[in-house]
Amino acid sequence: MDAPDFDELEWMAQQENPFPDCMQHSLDFEQEHEDVEFSHSAELSPELIPPEETWSPPAVGADRKRSFSPALEPDSRKRGKTSDNESFHDFSSQKVVENDWVLPQEAEWSPASPKIKTANCERVPNVDSKLPARRLADIEGNFMPITSPSGDRVYAEVKEARNLFGSLQSIHNSYRNSKHAGLLSESFEVLLDQVEQNLLKQDCRIVEGRDAFEDSMTESAVHEPLWVEKYSPKSFTELLSDEQTNREVLRWLKQWDKCVFGAKKTSTSLDVLAALKRHPPTFRTRRTADREGISAKNGVIGAESGSKGIQQTDMFSNQSINSKGSVTSSANKPLDDRPEEKILLLCGPPGLGKTTLAHVAARHCGYRVVEINASDDRVASTLQAKILDAVQMKSVMGDLRPNCVVIDEIDGALGGADGKGAIDALLKIAYAGTKELSGKVNEKDEAVIKKASKKNTSTTATLSRPVICICNDPYAPALRQLRQMAKVHVFTQPSVNRVVTRLKYICSLEDYKISARALTALADHTECDIRSCLNTLQFLRKKKESLNMLDVASQVVGRKDMTSSAFDVWGEILQKRKPKHGINIGSSGTSFGYGQEINDFLRLHDLLANHGDFELTNDGVYDNLTHIRYQDSSLQKMVQCLELLGDSEITSCYALRHQNFALTVYQPAFLLAIRRLVAQPEKPFMEWPKTFQRFRVERSAKHDLLRSWMLSMQPVTHRNFTAECLAWDLVSHLLCILAPQRLRPVAPQLLSQTEKEEMNELIDTMIAYGINYKTTKFGIDNVSEVQGPVLYPPIFKLVRFKDYKMEHPLLSSTLRQVLSHEVELEIIRRESLARAARAMSIASELQGLSLAAAGLQKDITMTTKVDDAERKPIPVNAFTESSKKKRTDATVAAKQLSKAPSKLAADAFARFRIVGVRNGKVEKDSRASNALAQRDSRPIFFRFNEGFTNAIRKPVLIRDLI
Amino acid sequence: MLWVDKYRPHALDKVMVHVEEAQQLKQLVAQGDCPHLLFYGPSGAGKKTLIIALLREMYGAGAEKIKVENKPWKIEAGTRKLEVELTTISSNYHVELNPSDAGFQDRYVVQEIIKEMAKSRPLDVAGNKSFKVLVLNEVDRLSKEAQHSLRRTMEKYSSACRLILCCNSASKVIEAVRSRCLNIRISAPSKEEIVKVLQHVAKKEGLQLPLGFAARIALSSNRNLRRAILSLEACKVHQYPFTEDQSVQSAxxxxxxxxxxxxxxxxxxxxxxxxxxxxxxxxxxxxxxxxxxxxxxxxxxxxxxxxxxxxxxxxxxxxxxxxxxxxxxxxxxxxxxxxxxxxxxxxxxxxxxx
Structure with a gap:
């Protein structure tokens, strides 16, 4: 038992050089003090108390603990300094006592010795006398000053503990546990590696009685922690990510200090801790206030608005009024100190250490990290609840640090409407404070209060803790809002060197021999994704294999499923890459060029197949094909390329039509064939293929135009055409026909008989095809040169081609105006005729009517004919019905009559226009009813001032109009 | 009115070209009934004129009282609801329409609208025919599906309705439809015929038309009678006393x-x-x-x-x-x-x- 262990000896041999004087002074001392340190930190701390109680007043324990801990820190760094050591040597001469043996010294001093015996592992101050000496002179040799709470100072002589059995084992043990904290010097790593190797070899032998050892051993044998976890950076300086980003993140976090910790802090984590100690009271009030605020529904709002106006308080319960008092002071103030952007958004490809940075930075600034990641349910409501919990509550268990919320993988799981809701909720929380506060200031009325109380279920909480969001793709649609509001940091790839250095370091820690070249290749392959690198290495290590070049290229090392952008794909097709910088991956056996080609082919095939969107790829290739310069004198290659594209298109068309999607497999082949034909070494100019899309849009616009035109045609003409016929048979001829050049631009009255006929025909055609001239506000797009009315529907658009001069003559502006006028008139005339004919037929049907009544009714129908409301035959019918019923009732008829003028007034113009025009115009056909003729025999002349619409105020008697 | 419309023959007896066909048609309807008809021939040959004259022959002058309607038709096709805008020209006895206007939805026009029209028997106004006539223009532009759906309609409702189809090229009409109709080919009038017609028009208008000029108009019209008459009128407007060497207005x-x-x-x-x-x-x-x-x-x-x-x-x-x-x-x-x-x-x- 007393015999030193093998490991112990070895360790001592190692330690010989660094600590010569220690060794000289006392070998035991060195070991013992190490022992103290780690037994304290790693082992049974509750059991510290009993021995202390036995030899000094209870409070001393606490004192000692305090004086003890600072001593440990310098110790770890300046192990060689004996002077330091000696000062606490006496005090800390304690040892770990194993189960089955007893210290010889115990009997000497301790009233508590029986207890110690039973204890599993205890610290025993190995003091010479039973009571500490009052005077320093009483003690020879080493001593330890002890101050009691009452202020008495005593000195305890320290005797060297002779025998510290088993302590070495625990040294190893604890070193192994703590080594990755970055506390060790180089030499220790070597030692550790050896230890580890030994342990691996003889893990069955070590199972004995040492619990702690055993635990960790089995763990290392069975579940070795992932290297990614094991070697993840623990402190800020170890971070692998870009320095600049790190600092930015840290600075942002620091901006919260004022809000979270109250005072302005500039500091290290120690300072932060100190600040924490200083500020717990404020936290406590905040906490209680928040709790109350939540329990009383309107709490926080009440609190916030409390300072603004009392009038709202009557809405809230007493409780909220109480809470108001306590919160106003604490809750309102810190919110103003929050940084401009309340949310930090870290984005970048996977494996660069975004999450690690967030955690490390948050911890560095003294926050407790609350992580919400993709594995959690993240719909709006739960997310909101979680964030609120995190920012408002505080953990009850020991950890007093404030929370910092890290929402990991925010883009991944947040697809769709749910995701949108969640982001909205997050933003609402983040920016609620500012908006609400500003909104409250000037709005006091009831409505606002109602709104506020309605809103408060969702927006009560304001964010008072930092929130860090992490995502891969900052341009995910769900994140659009967030991107604008948050502070965004994009991670860039660390340099390969940096990654390789770290990998090498870790490999050396793990004692895994691997060449730098292989590591570089690995880092290259994974695009500096350190997580993937480490996982790969660990996997290989487990398999006891070494990494070589071949592995990296082959499937042993998993390739990330890399999604490449469409531009990359087109680039790959159209650009011939130079043979890859010397590293001829996997061309085993075959000649260089040949193997290269095959590899290239396979790689491209995979790339294309993985990209998947062949239509887009084809379009891109098609659009960019003509920009490439390649040797092709008689356009043979171009023909082949286009044919291949056509083949590809036909194939996909067939696949879609017959739902035979297995055919898609062959799609990459077409593109590869094209590549063989046209790929050039220089970088091609490329642009996104917009032409086809644009073509589709424009075409559908034209198609819609055609359809709407068809609908405006009269049925008789409509049935003769299909939309396509219109476009390619009719339009251009129609445009010609619609613009007879012989027609003089004069008023219709001045036209000769034949000209009038021609014009009438033209009007007839226009009506049949539903076309008219209309004045547009700003001329239809680029027809700016055309003044006055233009054709509507704008069918001239259908013959407008790029670089093509339209030859269709246009009528003069005045003529167009005249025409538009005439067409409208003609339409109205026809309608009125149709209605008159209908009315006549109805009238003739009414057999038993008295002449007067019939006349009256006809008159009324005539007077109201221009009225829009009277278009349909049904009203007319109803009207005649009613008039038939009440034909004896003269008053009703009179009322109808009196109504008529007012109706007329709305459309007076049209009516007058008809009359006016009619006078100057020869009656074209004899279809007019005698009613019209009768009316025309008593014309009304008036002057029309253009541009002044409601100008006619002339009192007109109905009698005159009849 | 343009001369094209003015001198369009209204009766089968009065036609100047395709006299033979006109007589056959007259005999055909003399018995008071007729089969489905398919008129085909190039544009400007006189298909429409013959059809109109035939209708008049069948129904008398009443067939010339026509009205144009352009209205959207609501069609329920399975779960979807479509709205197709269609222009119809109708008299008491017949309906003319151009189903290919509906584009890719022409199938529904045939299946729903035409069927609907074909189903209903006309009111037997004055003891006239017990069937009505549907005139379908530009059948060759109908999609194959639409033409197929036409087949059954033609058979099923033949008691109440006769179809007169009109198209430029019979080869684009499926065999099945062709075999259900009496095909009448209206060929483009020969130059001589055109000259004859032009002379007739000139005589009616009281104009002097030199024979050589008439021949040149006929030549430039590419055997399209409508075009010939239109260009005659355009020439007249342009320069009246005709001369031998007057230039012919082309589109x-x-x-x-x-x-x-x-x-x-x-x-x-x-x-x-x-x-x-x-x-x-x-x-x-x-x-x-x-x-x-x-x-x-x-x-x-x-x-x-x-x-x-x-x-x-x-x-x-x-x-x-x-x-x-x-x-x-x-x-x-x-x-x-x-x-x-x-x-x-x-x-x-x-x-x-x-």
Whole structure:
């Protein structure tokens, strides 16, 4: 038992050089003090108390603990300094006592010795006398000053503990546990590696009685922690990510200090801790206030608005009024100190250490990290609840640090409407404070209060803790809002060197021999994704294999499923890459060029197949094909390329039509064939293929135009055409026909008989095809040169081609105006005729009517004919019905009559226009009813001032109009 | 009214072209019944005119009282609810519609709407026919599924309804449908027939139409009667007392294709190809069917071609048109044809002129 262990000896041999004087002074001392340190930190701390109680007043324990801990820190760094050591040597001469043996010294001093015996592992101050000496002179040799709470100072002589059995084992043990904290010097790593190797070899032998050892051993044998976890950076300086980003993140976090910790802090984590100690009271009030605020529904709002106006308080319960008092002071103030952007958004490809940075930075600034990641349910409501919990509550268990919320993988799981809701909720929380506060200031009325109380279920909480969001793709649609509001940091790839250095370091820690070249290749392959690198290495290590070049290229090392952008794909097709910088991956056996080609082919095939969107790829290739310069004198290659594209298109068309999607497999082949034909070494100019899309849009616009035109045609003409016929048979001829050049631009009255006929025909055609001239506000797009009315529907658009001069003559502006006028008139005339004919037929049907009544009714129908409301035959019918019923009732008829003028007034113009025009115009056909003729025999002349619409105020008697 | 509409024959007796077919049709419906009919033939040949005249023959003048309706139809297809907007032209006796307007949802139009229409018997108004007629336009543009769903409808509701199908190419109508119909081919009128019609129109209008000019109009119309009459009217508007050597108004897109053709012949390079592509896009944007573009382009190119090459170029035009029918992106195949032509032409130029 007393015999030193093998490991112990070895360790001592190692330690010989660094600590010569220690060794000289006392070998035991060195070991013992190490022992103290780690037994304290790693082992049974509750059991510290009993021995202390036995030899000094209870409070001393606490004192000692305090004086003890600072001593440990310098110790770890300046192990060689004996002077330091000696000062606490006496005090800390304690040892770990194993189960089955007893210290010889115990009997000497301790009233508590029986207890110690039973204890599993205890610290025993190995003091010479039973009571500490009052005077320093009483003690020879080493001593330890002890101050009691009452202020008495005593000195305890320290005797060297002779025998510290088993302590070495625990040294190893604890070193192994703590080594990755970055506390060790180089030499220790070597030692550790050896230890580890030994342990691996003889893990069955070590199972004995040492619990702690055993635990960790089995763990290392069975579940070795992932290297990614094991070697993840623990402190800020170890971070692998870009320095600049790190600092930015840290600075942002620091901006919260004022809000979270109250005072302005500039500091290290120690300072932060100190600040924490200083500020717990404020936290406590905040906490209680928040709790109350939540329990009383309107709490926080009440609190916030409390300072603004009392009038709202009557809405809230007493409780909220109480809470108001306590919160106003604490809750309102810190919110103003929050940084401009309340949310930090870290984005970048996977494996660069975004999450690690967030955690490390948050911890560095003294926050407790609350992580919400993709594995959690993240719909709006739960997310909101979680964030609120995190920012408002505080953990009850020991950890007093404030929370910092890290929402990991925010883009991944947040697809769709749910995701949108969640982001909205997050933003609402983040920016609620500012908006609400500003909104409250000037709005006091009831409505606002109602709104506020309605809103408060969702927006009560304001964010008072930092929130860090992490995502891969900052341009995910769900994140659009967030991107604008948050502070965004994009991670860039660390340099390969940096990654390789770290990998090498870790490999050396793990004692895994691997060449730098292989590591570089690995880092290259994974695009500096350190997580993937480490996982790969660990996997290989487990398999006891070494990494070589071949592995990296082959499937042993998993390739990330890399999604490449469409531009990359087109680039790959159209650009011939130079043979890859010397590293001829996997061309085993075959000649260089040949193997290269095959590899290239396979790689491209995979790339294309993985990209998947062949239509887009084809379009891109098609659009960019003509920009490439390649040797092709008689356009043979171009023909082949286009044919291949056509083949590809036909194939996909067939696949879609017959739902035979297995055919898609062959799609990459077409593109590869094209590549063989046209790929050039220089970088091609490329642009996104917009032409086809644009073509589709424009075409559908034209198609819609055609359809709407068809609908405006009269049925008789409509049935003769299909939309396509219109476009390619009719339009251009129609445009010609619609613009007879012989027609003089004069008023219709001045036209000769034949000209009038021609014009009438033209009007007839226009009506049949539903076309008219209309004045547009700003001329239809680029027809700016055309003044006055233009054709509507704008069918001239259908013959407008790029670089093509339209030859269709246009009528003069005045003529167009005249025409538009005439067409409208003609339409109205026809309608009125149709209605008159209908009315006549109805009238003739009414057999038993008295002449007067019939006349009256006809008159009324005539007077109201221009009225829009009277278009349909049904009203007319109803009207005649009613008039038939009440034909004896003269008053009703009179009322109808009196109504008529007012109706007329709305459309007076049209009516007058008809009359006016009619006078100057020869009656074209004899279809007019005698009613019209009768009316025309008593014309009304008036002057029309253009541009002044409601100008006619002339009192007109109905009698005159009849 | 345009002359096209004005002088459209309304009765089967009055038609000037396809007189024989008209007489057959007349005999067909003389007994008061008729089978399903499938009219096919190129555009502007007179299919629609014959159909309208036939309807009039069957139902009298009442069939000409038509109204146009454009309304959305609600269709429940399984779990989905679709809304298809469809324009129908209907009289008391018949309904005309263009099911291919519904695009890829044409199947539902056939399955639901047409079936619905076919099911209901017309009210026997004045002791007339006990069936009504459904006129379906552009059946060749219906998808295969839609055509298949048409089969059963045609048989099942044949007691209440006759279908008159109308399309340009019978080869795109599935066999099953073709065999259920009486197929009537309406060929494009010959030049002589067109000249005759033009003379007739001119006489009615009281115009002097020189024979040579009429022949040239007929030639430029590519045996499309509608186009011929339209261009006659356009020419009349342009310059009335007709002269022998008056220029015939051709459509804008045709002139544009002439431009394209000269572009192609003048230079053969990728750059020029890119320019031509842009122009072809322009044509397609303006709803000119790609087949017609290709055909016209070929005709224009032929004019400028050495006879040695004509056969080869025609072959390739046919080849690419076939590919175009199989695919969906017409522009790919049109451009492939242009590139092919350029390649052939350039090779020829180099071989001939060195």
């Amino acid at each position: 804008d897109w045709e002139q544009y294709i002439v431009e394209i053709a000269s572009d192609i012949v003048n230079e053969q390079s990728p750059k020029r190809l890119f320019l031509v592509r842009g122009k072809l896009y322009e044509l397609l944007v303006n709803c000119i069917p790609p087949e017609i573009v290709l055909k016209r382009l070929l005709l224009e190119l032929m004019k400028k071609l050495d006879s040695e090459l004509k056969h080869e170029v025609c072959h390739w035009a046919a080849y690419y048109e076939h590919r175009m029918q199989r695919g969906q992106k017409a522009i790919f195949h049109l451009e492939a044809f242009v590139a092919k032509f350029m390649s052939i032409y350039k090779r020829f130029l180099i071989a001939t002129f060195g």
